[in-house]
Amino acid sequence: xxxxxxxxxxxxxxxxxxxxxxxxxxxxxxxxxxxxxxxxxxxxxxxxxxxxxxxxxxxxxxxxxxxxxxxxxxxxxxxxxxxxxxxxxxxxxxxxxxxxxxxxxxxxxxxxxxxxxxxxxxxxxxxxxxxxxxxxxxxxxxxxxxxxxxxxxxxxxxxxxxxxxxxxxxxxxxxxxxxxxxxxxxxxxxxxxxxxxxxxxxxxxxxxxxxxxxxxxxxxxxxxxxxxxxxxxxxxxxxxxxxxxxxxxxxxxxxxxxxxxxxxxxxxxxxxxxxxxxxxxxxxxxxxxxxxxxxxxxxxxxxxxxxxxxxxxxxxxxx
Amino acid sequence: xxxxxxxxxxxxxxxxxxxxxxxxxxxxxxxxxxxxxxxxxxxxxxxxxxxxxxxxxxxxxxxxxxxxxxxxxxxxxxxxxxxxxxxxxxxxxxxxxxxxxxxxxxxxxxxxxxxxxxxxxxxxxxxxxxxxxxxxxxxxxxxxxxxxxxxxxxxxxxxxxxxxxxxxxxxxxxxxxxxxxxxxxxxxxxxxxxxxxxxxxxxxxxxxxxxxxxxxxxxxxxxxxxxxxxxxxxxxxxxxxxxxxxxxxxxxxxxxxxxxxxxxxxxxxxxxxxxxxxxxxxxxxxxxxxxxxxxxxxxxxxxxxxxxxxxxxxxxxxxxxxxxxxxxxxxxxxxxxxxxxxxxxxxxxxxxxxxxxxxxxxxxxxxx
Numbered sequence: 001x002x003x004x005x006x007x008x009x010x011x012x013x014x015x016x017x018x019x020x021x022x023x024x025x026x027x028x029x030x031x032x033x034x035x036x037x038x039x040x041x042x043x044x045x046x047x048x049x050x051x052x053x054x055x056x057x058x059x060x061x062x063x064x065x066x067x068x069x070x071x072x073x074x075x076x077x078x079x080x081x082x083x084x085x086x087x088x089x090x091x092x093x094x095x096x097x098x099x100x101x102x103x104x105x106x107x108x109x110x111x112x113x114x115x116x117x118x119x120x121x122x123x124x125x126x127x128x129x130x131x132x133x134x135x136x137x138x139x140x141x142x143x144x145x146x147x148x149x150x151x152x153x154x155x156x157x158x159x160x161x162x163x164x165x166x167x168x169x170x171x172x173x174x175x176x177x178x179x180x181x182x183x184x185x186x187x188x189x190x191x192x193x194x195x196x197x198x199x200x201x202x203x204x205x206x207x208x209x210x211x212x213x214x215x216x217x218x219x220x221x222x223x224x225x226x227x228x229x230x231x232x233x234x235x236x237x238x239x240x241x242x243x244x245x246x247x248x249x250x251x252x253x254x255x256x257x258x259x260x261x262x263x264x265x266x267x268x269x270x271x272x273x274x275x276x277x278x279x280x281x282x283x284x285x286x287x288x289x290x291x292x293x294x295x296x297x298x299x300x301x302x303x304x305x306x307x308x309x310x311x312x313x314x315x316x317x318x319x
Numbered sequence: 320x321x322x323x324x325x326x327x328x329x330x331x332x333x334x335x336x337x338x339x340x341x342x343x344x345x346x347x348x349x350x351x352x353x354x355x356x357x358x359x360x361x362x363x364x365x366x367x368x369x370x371x372x373x374x375x376x377x378x379x380x381x382x383x384x385x386x387x388x389x390x391x392x393x394x395x396x397x398x399x400x401x402x403x404x405x406x407x408x409x410x411x412x413x414x415x416x417x418x419x420x421x422x423x424x425x426x427x428x429x430x431x432x433x434x435x436x437x438x439x440x441x442x443x444x445x446x447x448x449x450x451x452x453x454x455x456x457x458x459x460x461x462x463x464x465x466x467x468x469x470x471x472x473x474x475x476x477x478x479x480x481x482x483x484x485x486x487x488x489x490x491x492x493x494x495x496x497x498x499x500x501x502x503x504x505x506x507x508x509x510x511x512x513x514x515x516x517x518x519x520x521x522x523x524x525x526x527x528x529x530x531x532x533x534x535x536x537x538x539x540x541x542x543x544x545x546x547x548x549x550x551x552x553x554x555x556x557x558x559x560x561x562x563x564x565x566x567x568x569x570x571x572x573x574x575x576x577x578x579x580x581x582x583x584x585x586x587x588x589x590x591x592x593x594x595x596x597x598x599x600x601x602x603x604x605x606x607x608x609x610x611x612x613x614x615x616x617x618x619x620x621x622x623x624x625x626x627x628x629x630x631x632x633x634x635x636x637x638x639x640x641x642x643x644x645x646x647x648x649x650x651x652x653x654x655x656x657x658x659x660x661x662x663x664x665x666x667x668x669x670x671x672x673x674x675x676x677x678x679x680x681x682x683x684x685x686x687x
Contacts, residue, residue, distance in 0.1 A: 209402060209404065211400045216406075217392060218370075218392075219418035219421055220392045220421035221392055221421050229417075
């Protein structure tokens with residue numbers, strides 16, 4: 001197409017860009033708020049009007065990772081001088097870092113919750129996408145009796161808000177001893193994501209011409225080899241897009257994590273707000289925890305961004 | 320040495336029978352073209368030979384061994400698809416090497432074989448490119464390369480040049496012919512384009528509604544069509560077919576077309592018609608446009624007709640002649656008849672005519 005633009009079109013273009021910028025700012029504002037709070041001294045975190053200019057510090061992160069207790073009396077100058085730089089920050093806040101009998105620093109609950117989130121989200125994503133891809137391939141390539149009904153049934157698992165089944169699920173989990181276990185949460189999130197994964201992957205699989213596999217079959221490969229060598233690389237875009245969505249769902253899930261776990265397998269989402277209730281809420285620590293919690297999804301999405309962009313528009317154009 | 324044989328092959332899709340009583344023997348090194356309209360079962364037949372479709376009954380034999388229960392990977396047959404089906408995530412080299420990797424051939428041998436075939440197909444400079452960077456013709460060459468590299472027992476081609484534009488199609492047609500002559504592998508080629516079939520085939524297999532209509536060399540199917548379907552499917556422009564009445568009076572035979580004109584035919588026609596035993600109202604005459612002779616001047620044996628329409632096709636013209644209530648298409652030299660509506664004279668060359676029984680559609684096999 002010839003690139004002829006009139007002045008009206010140019011004005012409209014500028015307006016559109018301005019509109020997009022405004023929307024972007026609105027969306028980025030909460031992220032900025034969390035990020036800035038995570039580096040604020042505690043006393044500046046709740047000022048009205050909000051403090052915008054301040055000297056950033058890392059004390060919220062130190063507090064996030066360590067177990068602390070209130071100081072009854074200020075530390076002696078010797079104690080203060082002997083403490084490492086990060087422990088002094090805790091002293092400055094009127095608290096002290098808890099140590100065990102041997103003097104080892106006690107960690108807070110955050111790192112283990114964060115690891116739980118990583119383990120549960122990663123494994124459930126791999127399972128949901130893996131099983132979803134195989135199921136979708138089956139539905140897409142073979143004659144399955146009652147295909148429409150089965151696909152509808154799979155989709156119907158998403159028709160209720162999940163919380164509706166929270167109580168029965170809780171009772172079932174208690175019976176089977178799955179409460180507060182990693183495997184319990186992994187099963188739960190895999191089941192949540194599976195219907196979504198099957199449907200999304202079915203769309204992608206349908207788009208891959210079956211001649212590719214047929215060519216591979218004639219070229220001397222088995223059906224399974226053809227699937228792994230030809231179909232899977234072709235489906236990479238779809239797998240990446242589906243994986244991102246599944247990971248985000250599992251990573252952000254709050255309600256079931258709150259109900260089904262309390263300590264051993266608790267993930268970060270129910271843990272972070274639980275810090276609000278102990279004493280006066282330290283918003284800077286909550287912000288630091290939230291900011292770190294945002295990173296894995298951001299990194300994961302960033303790494304897969306090329307696939308994702310193709311993925312969400314895939315199937316829009318017939319080749 | 321590879322021969323392929325189909326014996327009483329039947330194939331159903333649900334209640335629809337797509338291959339009916341298929342019997343065919345393909346000799347070693349032969350170039351066979353399956354020709355027919357879309358939906359006639361030709362592609363299904365090809366896919367059944369490849370092993371991509373199962374057959375319901377019958378046998379498919381490769382070198383005398385039944386293969387209908389073997390997986391396609393065990394049949395040692397290569398196939399070129401209409402869509403080329405080049406793997407988009409692999410380079411041209413990897414695409415061609417793909418079938419060799421299935422056989423776990425060593426890296427150096429693979430490399431050598433791929434380069435050999437690339438040289439034959441003149442695509443050596445494309446080996447590092449991805450399929451998306453190739454033109455239609457080059458994609459086609461790569462697809463053929465991928466099929467040939469394994470030196471398969473037989474090569475199956477499903478409308479391999481159907482997706483190309485007209486000029487490229489012509490080029491690739493010649494190239495496929497050249498390759499076949501050079502490699503000499505048994506080839507089954509599916510197309511709906513009769514020109515492709517005529518120019519490539521050693522033998523053409525014409526199919527219609529799942530049934531084999533005629534098997535023969537291009538000349539045979541063109542000049543001796545077995546039935547009305549073949550007669551009208553092969554040849555462009557299509558053969559004229561018209562119901563006729565045969566009269567004999569005083570030792571001479573006249574064939575009436577369109578209710579008005581009576582063309583003179585040799586007396587032997589009558590005896591042959593008697594042997595054929597066909598009802599008079601079920602008799603049809605077929606004649607190709609080159610069998611309808613046209614003259615601007617009155618001549619003995621020529622009937623006056625009206626040139627209804629003229630289609631100039633460059634090297635020749637196709638003229639629609641109104642013969643009674645029928646239209647006969649004639650082929651004349653370019654510009655011979657100057658304007659539509661002109662009065663001209665026409666005759667049918669008896670040696671180029673065919674007679675059909677319209678109830679069965681079969682040719683009566685009459686030669687004059």
